[in-house]
Amino acid sequence: MILPIAISLIAVAWLGICAFFDARTRQVSNWLTLPAIPFALLAAWLMRDSRGETLYEFVFHLVIMTLPMFVAWRYRLLGGADLKILVVLTLANPLLVVAAWIGVVIYFVGLLIARRSRSVRFAGVPGFALGAGLFTAGQVALIFVQRLTV
Numbered sequence: 001m002i003l004p005i006a007i008s009l010i011a012v013a014w015l016g017i018c019a020f021f022d023a024r025t026r027q028v029s030n031w032l033t034l035p036a037i038p039f040a041l042l043a044a045w046l047m048r049d050s051r052g053e054t055l056y057e058f059v060f061h062l063v064i065m066t067l068p069m070f071v072a073w074r075y076r077l078l079g080g081a082d083l084k085i086l087v088v089l090t091l092a093n094p095l096l097v098v099a100a101w102i103g104v105v106i107y108f109v110g111l112l113i114a115r116r117s118r119s120v121r122f123a124g125v126p127g128f129a130l131g132a133g134l135f136t137a138g139q140v141a142l143i144f145v146q147r148l149t150v
Contacts, residue, residue: 003046003047003050004047004050004093004139005136005139005140005143007043007047007092007093008092008093008096008132008135008136008139009136009140010092011040011088011089011092011093011096011132011136012129012132012133012136014032014036014088015085015089015100015125015128015129015132015133016129016133017032018032018033018081018085018125018128018129019123019125019126019128019129021125022081022123022124022125022126023123023125023126026123027081028081028084028085028125030084033081033084033085033088034084036084036085036088037084037087037088037091039088040087040088040089040090040091040092041091043091043092043093044058044062044091044092045058047093062090062091065090065094065097066087066090066091069083069086069087069090070083079124081125082124082125082128085125085128086100086128089128089132095135096132096135096136099131099132099134099135100127100128100129100131100132101128101131102131102134103127103128103129103130103131103132103133103134104124104127104128104130104131105127106127106130106131107122107126107127107130108122108127
């Protein structure tokens with residue numbers, strides 16, 4: 001029960017650092033993104049047991065979850081840093097990816113409202129961080145509420 005929360009908290013802290021650099025420079029260094037992939041693979045492997053997946057199911061799910069992102073990157077719908085970050089989030093917890101995309105939508109709509117007449121060009125990673133952070137805060141709140149009711 002603690003492992004998913006710990007993984008989410010670590011992912012959000014890492015994502016916050018990536019978001020800082022993306023917002024500031026519109027780039028996220030490979031030094032931040034590439035080392036996170038093996039750690040995310042380890043997290044996925046550790047969580048595999050709790051889901052009761054066999055090795056073949058585990059590999060199949062990883063391919064199914066990450067393949068669309070590689071296709072989007074290939075057709076230049078995603079940048080390289082966005083791809084690596086989304087792969088890490090997918091490996092760490094697939095729900096983090098869903099939350100990250102919801103965060104991007106919220107972030108983008110907020111920017112549209114704030115900059116009504118100007119064109120909007122935005123860094124996506126802060127939106128990913130927003131969504132993943134809200135999801136993780138919800139996870140933590142849920143555990144506290146469950147503990148209080150027991």
